[in-house]
Amino acid sequence: MSNPVLVEVTRGALVESRHRGMIAVVDCDGGLVYSAGDIEAAVFPRSACKAIQALSVVESGAADFYGFTDREIALSSSSHSGEDAHIVLAQAMLEKAGRSVADLECGAHWSSDQTTLIHQARTMDHPNALCNNCSGKHAGFICSCCHQDIDPRGYVGYDHPLQRELRATMEDVTGAVVGADTCGTDGCSIPTYAVPLRALAHGFAKLATGNGLGTVRAAAGKRILSACMAEPFYVAGTGRACTELMALAPGRLYAKTGAEGVFCAAIPEKGIGIALKCEDGTTRAAEAMVAAVLSRYFDGDIAEALRGRAKTVMKNWNGITVGEVRAVLPA
Amino acid sequence: MSNPVLVEVTRGALVESRHRGMIAVVDCDGGLVYSAGDIEAAVFPRSACKAIQALSVVESGAADFYGFTDREIALSSSSHSGEDAHIVLAQAMLEKAGRSVADLECGAHWSSDQTTLIHQARTMDHPNALCNNCSGKHAGFICSCCHQDIDPRGYVGYDHPLQRELRATMEDVTGAVVGADTCGTDGCSIPTYAVPLRALAHGFAKLATGNGLGTVRAAAGKRILSACMAEPFYVAGTGRACTELMALAPGRLYAKTGAEGVFCAAIPEKGIGIALKCEDGTTRAAEAMVAAVLSRYFDGDIAEALRGRAKTVMKNWNGITVGEVRAVLPA
Numbered sequence: 001m002s003n004p005v006l007v008e009v010t011r012g013a014l015v016e017s018r019h020r021g022m023i024a025v026v027d028c029d030g031g032l033v034y035s036a037g038d039i040e041a042a043v044f045p046r047s048a049c050k051a052i053q054a055l056s057v058v059e060s061g062a063a064d065f066y067g068f069t070d071r072e073i074a075l076s077s078s079s080h081s082g083e084d085a086h087i088v089l090a091q092a093m094l095e096k097a098g099r100s101v102a103d104l105e106c107g108a109h110w111s112s113d114q115t116t117l118i119h120q121a122r123t124m125d126h127p128n129a130l131c132n133n134c135s136g137k138h139a140g141f142i143c144s145c146c147h148q149d150i151d152p153r154g155y156v157g158y159d160h161p162l163q164r165e166l167r168a169t170m171e172d173v174t175g176a177v178v179g180a181d182t183c184g185t186d187g188c189s190i191p192t193y194a195v196p197l198r199a200l201a202h203g204f205a206k207l208a209t210g211n212g213l214g215t216v217r218a219a220a221g222k223r224i225l226s227a228c229m230a231e232p233f234y235v236a237g238t239g240r241a242c243t244e245l246m247a248l249a250p251g252r253l254y255a256k257t258g259a260e261g262v263f264c265a266a267i268p269e270k271g272i273g274i275a276l277k278c279e280d281g282t283t284r285a286a287e288a289m290v291a292a293v294l295s296r297y298f299d300g301d302i303a304e305a306l307r308g309r310a311k312t313v314m315k316n317w318n319g320i321t322v323g324e325v326r327a328v329l330p331a
Numbered sequence: 332m333s334n335p336v337l338v339e340v341t342r343g344a345l346v347e348s349r350h351r352g353m354i355a356v357v358d359c360d361g362g363l364v365y366s367a368g369d370i371e372a373a374v375f376p377r378s379a380c381k382a383i384q385a386l387s388v389v390e391s392g393a394a395d396f397y398g399f400t401d402r403e404i405a406l407s408s409s410s411h412s413g414e415d416a417h418i419v420l421a422q423a424m425l426e427k428a429g430r431s432v433a434d435l436e437c438g439a440h441w442s443s444d445q446t447t448l449i450h451q452a453r454t455m456d457h458p459n460a461l462c463n464n465c466s467g468k469h470a471g472f473i474c475s476c477c478h479q480d481i482d483p484r485g486y487v488g489y490d491h492p493l494q495r496e497l498r499a500t501m502e503d504v505t506g507a508v509v510g511a512d513t514c515g516t517d518g519c520s521i522p523t524y525a526v527p528l529r530a531l532a533h534g535f536a537k538l539a540t541g542n543g544l545g546t547v548r549a550a551a552g553k554r555i556l557s558a559c560m561a562e563p564f565y566v567a568g569t570g571r572a573c574t575e576l577m578a579l580a581p582g583r584l585y586a587k588t589g590a591e592g593v594f595c596a597a598i599p600e601k602g603i604g605i606a607l608k609c610e611d612g613t614t615r616a617a618e619a620m621v622a623a624v625l626s627r628y629f630d631g632d633i634a635e636a637l638r639g640r641a642k643t644v645m646k647n648w649n650g651i652t653v654g655e656v657r658a659v660l661p662a
Contacts (some may be wrong), residue, residue, distance in 0.1 A: 002333045009612060011375055011516070011523070012514055012515030013512065013515075014373065014375070014515065014525055016374075016375050016515070016591050016612065017370040017591050017592065017609075017610065017611055018610050018611060020351070020611075032560055037532050042345065043347075069362065082469050106648065107647065107648025107649040107650075109450070110445065110647050117445070117448065117449070117636075118452040121448070121449040121452040121453055122452055132648060181344065182345070184342035184345065184653060184654065185342070185343065185653045187647045187648055187653070188647070189647060189648070189649050189651060194347075212484060260340070271589075278348075278611075279348065279349050279611075280348055280349060280351075280610075280611040281340060281347065281613075282611075282612075282613060285611070286369070316438065316516060316517070316518045316519070316520060317437065317463060317519065317520070318436070318437075319438075319519045320520060321517055322515060322516045322517070322518070323515065
């Protein structure tokens with residue numbers, strides 16, 4: 001089965017490039033609300049499931065113990081751009097647990113955001129692990145371990161108690177079975193588990209509504225999505241899609257990207273979760289797809305703004321319009 | 332017709348992302364040597380046809396008049412990274428014609444190569460038009476105009492004499508008809524014309540062999556490809572695919588990338604031209620595809636090195652192997 005073309009990139013009057021993909025919209029009972037492409041195929045959610053991974057820091061009591069506000073919780077489930085405020089907050093989280101950048105096991109990289117990279121290049125010799133887009137998530141992991149008296153050393157390893165917990169959490173939230181045969185290593189070195197797109201969407205519907213989750217987990221899930229929606233800058237950064245999408249409809253829309261063209265989203269008031277992947281892993285397509293599918297569940301200015309993000313103009317180095325990136329989802 | 336999957340991106344034991352595409356390998360008589368996908372579809376060659384566009388600077392006599400060596404000719408058909416040596420040479424070319432950066436109409440942008448961008452960010456406030464990856468091509472355009480007593484002002488415009496000449500050259504080399512209905516605006520603001528992939532491959536076979544071209548054009552084409560093969564750094568830059576591919580087999584292999592997943596190539600000793608496009612416009616896939624298809628026409632160490640580029644390991648921020656990008660071309 002070929003996945004359908006869901007995004008076209010035009011130049012002049014012609015379509016220059018095409019992106020295929022799959023989309024699942026699922027309600028909190030697991031009912032399929034909308035789909036395109038092969039939604040039973042197993043997909044690595046990558047960073048799009050960070051809200052699920054962040055359940056540990058809330059459920060363990062670490063978030064309350066260390067006095068985390070919405071900002072720290074949002075950063076715990078972020079892929080941030082490495083802007084100064086992100087770095088400062090990740091460091092502060094580690095310090096609350098008596099830890100430091102030396103305890104991070106995520107590796108270091110320059111910002112993938114050009115403006116931030118230029119700022120970093122002018123203010124630092126080399127990036128450290130706090131600059132890693134996952135440093136907030138890893139700071140949350142370390143805080144969770146410390147609060148539970150678990151030695152955080154090696155917390156990225158498949159057999160570390162934290163990763164065992166995350167595996168069980170992933171299974172509970174998505175309903176999928178995960179393990180060594182569906183496991184890959186993520187950019188930040190923790191295990192990532194491929195799950196059917198449909199199960200991932202169902203998981204986000206459960207997080208958004210609490211349906212099908214235990215009391216503690218239901219509360220933790222709502223708290224994490226609410227924190228991200230309240231502090232979208234700390235989920236991504238200036239000009240980033242996740243941040244701007246959540247800012248469009250404050251408190252009403254959760255969205256989180258993952259590498260290789262993944263997006264997860266939820267609309268709590270509709271009780272739905274969304275998971276999608278661009279087959280070829282391209283971010284521009286995933287961003288157009290998520291805006292297009294979200295626009296189906298809003299009206300008025302929010303729907304219009306989302307449709308605007310589903311069809312964006314491309315300009316060249318002289319600012320001349322050369323084409324567009326447009327979602328072409330089936331009805 | 333769906334184009335076939337030609338590149339797989341794996342993570343752990345699973346395929347995480349897939350790239351579809353089309354490839355045409357054509358001999359100098361237009362005979363099809365190898366193909367995959369829809370090679371009759373019109374494709375914007377973008378920067379992959381810069382060698383065709385550079386014919387003007389050689390055929391006009393400008394290259395000889397201004398004393399251009401292989402380096403200037405290579406830079407005239409380059410998409411360079413904006414490294415210092417590229418910028419200096421582009422400026423020197425303009426100065427030979429009594430012109431300057433102010434005459435460039437390509438717009439300005441930071442380098443898309445991270446190492447170069449960091450260097451630029453530390454040494455300049457803003458990039459100027461010399462930093463544009465197309466500045467060498469544009470410098471060549473301006474030199475061609477000046478040598479022919481054509482006012483270069485507006486040389487990026489569809490109706491400027493230079494663009495009329497480039498249109499006729501494109502038709503002569505590829506055998507395709509181009510015009511307003513197949514025209515888009517390129518990143519550097521000049522017109523780009525969609526042509527069937529098969530015609531583009533044939534054009535590069537003609538350039539590599541001289542077959543089917545007039546005497547002057549045949550000599551100019553060979554001179555340009557030879558210059559690029561002799562000075563591959565000036566076609567792209569440090570660590571770039573075009574540069575490294577040509578360095579693998581000095582004088583025996585020409586390769587040039589274009590935006591949105593295009594590659595053109597030629598193997599003069601085999602009399603073949605190659606044109607390919609990744610359907611979704613992704614560079615990593617186009618690079619794997621071109622290495623895989625080139626490897627079919629070499630043996631020994633060169634073939635092995637090309638196969639190594641057709642299947643590359645992906646490492647994460649900690650240097651851990653997480654998967655691979657691998658071409659999976661049909662036999």
